[in-house]
Amino acid sequence: MDSPLDSLIRPPFRALPDETPLLMPVQPLHAAAVAAHHPSSPARMAWRRALVLGGAILVTAVAAFEMHVALNVGGLTVLEGTILVLFVVLFAWIALALVSAVCGFVSMVGGGGRRLDLAGETPALATRTALLMPCYNEQPARVAAALQVIHQDLARLGALPAFDLFILSDTTDPDVWIAEEAAFLALRDATGDDGRIFYRRRAENTERKAGNIADWVRRWGGGYGQFLILDADSVMMGDAIIRLSAMLERHPDVGLVQTLPVIVGGETLFARMQQFAGRVYGPMIAHGIAWWHGAEGNYWGHNAMIRTAAFAAAAGLPTLRGRKPFGGHIM
Template identity: 40%
Template sequence: MTAHPPKSFAHLDLPQIVPVRPLAPAAVSRRARLAVAVLTLTLSAPLIVAFAAGAGGGGAGALAIPLFALNTLWVAFGGAAALLGAAVLLRPNSAPRAAPLGTPTAVLYLLCNEPPEPVAAAAARLARDLERGRLDRSTDIFVLSDSAPQAEAAERAAFGALIAEGRVRYRRRARNTGRKPGNIADWARREGHRYAQMAVLDADSRMSAARLGAMIARMERAPRTGLIQSGMRLLPARSRLGRALRLSSRLGGPVATEGLAAWAGPAGNYWGHNALIRMRAYRAARRLPRLPGRAPLGGPVLSHDFVEAALIRRAGWDVEVSPESRGSFEDAPQTLRAFHKRDRRWCQGNLQHARLLGLNGFDPASRVHLATGVMSYLAAPVWLALVVLFATGLVPAPGLVLLAGVVALLLVQKMAALAVHPGVRRGGQARRIALRAGLAEAALSTLLAPLLLVRQTGAVISVLAGRDCGWKGPEAAAWRPPAGVAETGAGLALLALALGGGGAALPWLAPLVLPLLAAPALSRWLEAAA
């Protein structure tokens, strides 16, 4: 493996390259944003008006109306973006196939106390694929570890053969200053000058040489592009929870990502991995702002990716979201404990973004990305506050017509996803299979949503109360209550409130309370092997 690859790969035949759809012109993005805004208001306004008419103008009603309006607009925005994504997918894609020219590229695997063996296997597969596609002469693979010192021996053993063969370069930092962003910045200072771009991968993410080659080719031909974020698929699941998450991603992911790419245009986002970043653009974003005060809302930025994308865009570079997910994978949590642990960290990082919304020079779309990250967690306590108001009788529970409207709004994204699903469009047996998958996903989402509602509300309260979750590291040995106990407690509390309020809201609350009461059994079922 050489540090200075040949200058051109134009003569190579690389038929396996996955095409990357060119970025839409700015005018197209502006029209897409207008369409999303109009659709959002169209979907949400009738529900907000109907709720306001029935909530009354008293103290509790005056509180409930803006809460309902906020979350209805949030759900409608997601539905509008999905409808836009469906419209994009229904258009034929004539993106040209192009081979990379051979600009020097680094692939970075970031490791922090994860098992090294799966990463070594993934790096070995990628190295072989790069050799088959003759991309190895312009691409080097690095493993950058921030693991504890006692993990180094196991990591060197796992990567030993690859290191000896010259396929992988391994480095563990003695001091993990700045966590993952600091790890990348440290590599960039030492090695970054030798490469035109870097592909960032987490320990649980994967990328094929074909997908990587397509992104390199796109960046080589788009000199204004500073970052390309690839769409992603979930790796095969090992538990029922993993299968549920994978099914949801496979059905809803394409329309959501296409919609995001369409309205964001040159001001897309970054999800921290499975992305290609131009080194010149990276230098504009490597110094992340430090928030005043202490963690959890102050100190270092925990969710660095959204902020880096905003800084790269502010520096004048395009940030692209490439929805294509073939050859780009990540793993999903297989247990609720692992899911909640990751979600708690994301909650703290996203809530920090509220303090960055007013930074000078950000593109309006970058501010929307930051705001949607904040709302993705604030939505849970807002919904729960509304549920409490309904349960206690302080605000009349929505009638059947309004309830049907809310359910219909929640189903917009799922209907948009099914409308463009290849199986549905083929008809026959394929359509029946796709519809069964859609019904299964809707049922699983209905069971999971109350559990996430309670946990995310708890995470927001924890952050606002000043509890710092820190960064990921080895699991501490501590007693934890059995899975589902907290959710059951919340379900009992809501049931008691509803009974104390006369019980009128019980039928409306049943879809929420019943999964909470069954949470211990539901948790065991979800975490069982797939």
């Protein structure tokens, strides 16, 4: 028979789940590239890249010729020659961005390739996903607020059983560290969820953010099919997170899917200008990059859903020889 005190007994406090280790070997830089098991880029990718790079070179050459004509009136001095060289260098990357954006516009008009389908019912998930929030002397209240919004949206959609939230702290400021722990406890109280929200702080932030993520992969990565990297100021809709997880489940040949981050809630004039610009032509730039980068584009570092096993097998960063900044830990 239960006693009245049974209702007052709480399970032992646990800030972290049981470890589920996953091997993440360090990758030697001198190792030969491994051929992909499946073709991951669209056909004729070389032609796309030749078009973009060739177009950028052509635009730069025309601009350089016009600048040379303007500067060569009366002869080209050493100073004017220096100006011409700097002009070409600075103009080239602008020309590359221009041609890439034009290709992105054409790609959008033509359909833009495979997209994340946001229509229809929210898919059910068969695997577990970890949401990782790396922190380094950030504002704990802001981090906790963002995670609470994400948690509430996942709960509203009935998808919480498939997700765990990890606050991965590399904080060095003792005051911020204490505030982080208080915010973590407050977040658990606010959500009533002790079993899916976790906090881990490293005493030494070895290898910085890359080491922070690698530590999680090696200790808990074996328990999750994929993980989502968030930034300290990231907020994502639960529906988008669920569909990103479902995309990796449906496409076992895909290792990473990243979103196009946009600015929201800007308060200053400059922030509002950036927010407007990102909304207007940000998608065009992103489509352009995707069009000619294919499966070999840059990983932006956050707001990306990553297959855990693939990341562990390929993303162990080595320590470079020599003194900093050219030696030591990468990133």
